[in-house]
Amino acid sequence: MRKTVRLTAILLLLATFLVACRSTAVSESSTETESERKMITVGFSQLGAESDWRSTNTESMQTALSKENGYNLIYKNGQQKQANQITALRMFIQQDVDYIVLAPETETGWEFVLQEAQAAGIPVIIVDRRVNVDDRSLYSCWVGSDFELEGQKMAAWIYEYTKIKGIAAEDIHIAHIQGTMGSTAQLGRTRGLTNTAREYGWDIVASESGDFTEIRGKEVMASFLRKYDNINIVYCENDNEAIGAIAAIEAAGKKAGPDIANGEIMVVSFDGINQDAMQYLREGKISCIAECNPLHGPRVQTLIEMIERGETPEKFNYVTETLFSSVPEIKNIKVGDESYEVDIVK
Ligand code: GYE
Numbered sequence: 001m002r003k004t005v006r007l008t009a010i011l012l013l014l015a016t017f018l019v020a021c022r023s024t025a026v027s028e029s030s031t032e033t034e035s036e037r038k039m040i041t042v043g044f045s046q047l048g049a050e051s052d053w054r055s056t057n058t059e060s061m062q063t064a065l066s067k068e069n070g071y072n073l074i075y076k077n078g079q080q081k082q083a084n085q086i087t088a089l090r091m092f093i094q095q096d097v098d099y100i101v102l103a104p105e106t107e108t109g110w111e112f113v114l115q116e117a118q119a120a121g122i123p124v125i126i127v128d129r130r131v132n133v134d135d136r137s138l139y140s141c142w143v144g145s146d147f148e149l150e151g152q153k154m155a156a157w158i159y160e161y162t163k164i165k166g167i168a169a170e171d172i173h174i175a176h177i178q179g180t181m182g183s184t185a186q187l188g189r190t191r192g193l194t195n196t197a198r199e200y201g202w203d204i205v206a207s208e209s210g211d212f213t214e215i216r217g218k219e220v221m222a223s224f225l226r227k228y229d230n231i232n233i234v235y236c237e238n239d240n241e242a243i244g245a246i247a248a249i250e251a252a253g254k255k256a257g258p259d260i261a262n263g264e265i266m267v268v269s270f271d272g273i274n275q276d277a278m279q280y281l282r283e284g285k286i287s288c289i290a291e292c293n294p295l296h297g298p299r300v301q302t303l304i305e306m307i308e309r310g311e312t313p314e315k316f317n318y319v320t321e322t323l324f325s326s327v328p329e330i331k332n333i334k335v336g337d338e339s340y341e342v343d344i345v346k
Helices: 003-040 052-064 083-094 110-120 147-164 184-200 214-227 240-253 275-283 296-307
Strands: 038-048 071-077 099-102 124-127 141-146 174-180 203-209 233-236 266-273 286-291 316-318 323-325 332-335 338-344
Touching: 038 052, 038 083, 038 296, 052 071, 052 240, 052 296, 071 083, 083 099, 099 296, 110 124, 110 275, 124 296, 124 332, 141 296, 147 233, 147 266, 147 286, 147 323, 147 332, 174 184, 174 214, 174 240, 184 203, 203 214, 214 240, 233 240, 240 266, 240 275, 240 286, 266 275, 275 286, 275 323, 296 323
Parallel strands: 038 071, 038 099, 099 124, 124 141, 141 316, 174 203, 174 233, 233 266, 266 286, 323 338
Antiparallel strands: 286 323, 332 338
């Protein structure tokens, strides 16, 4: 009898032990698959690292699409070459990622690789610049800035400024340092300037690409200054170019500033991210900066979450932006019927 009791007790103990083991195993493996299931794999093809805007944009994406937020981010830097970006996209397709995020260098040449992503059933989100494809179903959506509006706002600011200073249209001689040719930011900002210049009869002395970099901005401005002696405004398509252009102006023994009537060369630019450029703005070396907001990480995160929930996001998602200036007289500018406030930076 006592033997039977002991045996039953042992068997019971063994059974409890086995059940306990099993349930731990089950619960461990179920949490594992759950967390695995929740992780979203995103392949992000960034075009390069040419400017402060770009590095801030990359950081924003890495912070938002982090492990802690449930993302497994595969980041690829395209080193300013579309061919590298296309290779990265093909690699993402092979790895069967859940989403592809593409910050394209230029607008054209994306059809084939986007068709491959679509055939693999991978949604593509475009950030910053755009892709020019006939079939818009090749990407889910786009998020970025209205670059032409940025250019129009800047041109409207130049118009207001020269008007209040009594500078006639025929006395306006603009040197134009463009961004990477064929990129949406360049195309839009260039259009904003050239259309306004045509409308008012401003002289665009010369236009050349500075590739959105400080070094090229400096080189291009130095060569402009060697060739032309009437430049009184420099329209740089980003802050890094503006910093380079100012170095060239100073190296040529001239002064960057808004006092055109007294021989200064007025510099305007885009972005508002580079802290040196913001300091130049306060000092008056740069007179106006059209903001371009690079913090697309959380925006992309929201778009992915929407798609995950089965919703269809808007095709084009624009970011609202302002103008920064240290010239206190101009508080508003107008583009068409819209009026925009200028942020006066002190
Ligand atoms: O203005 C410039 C960058 O495409 C908006 O690219 C972007 C531009 C930005 O390198 O600094």
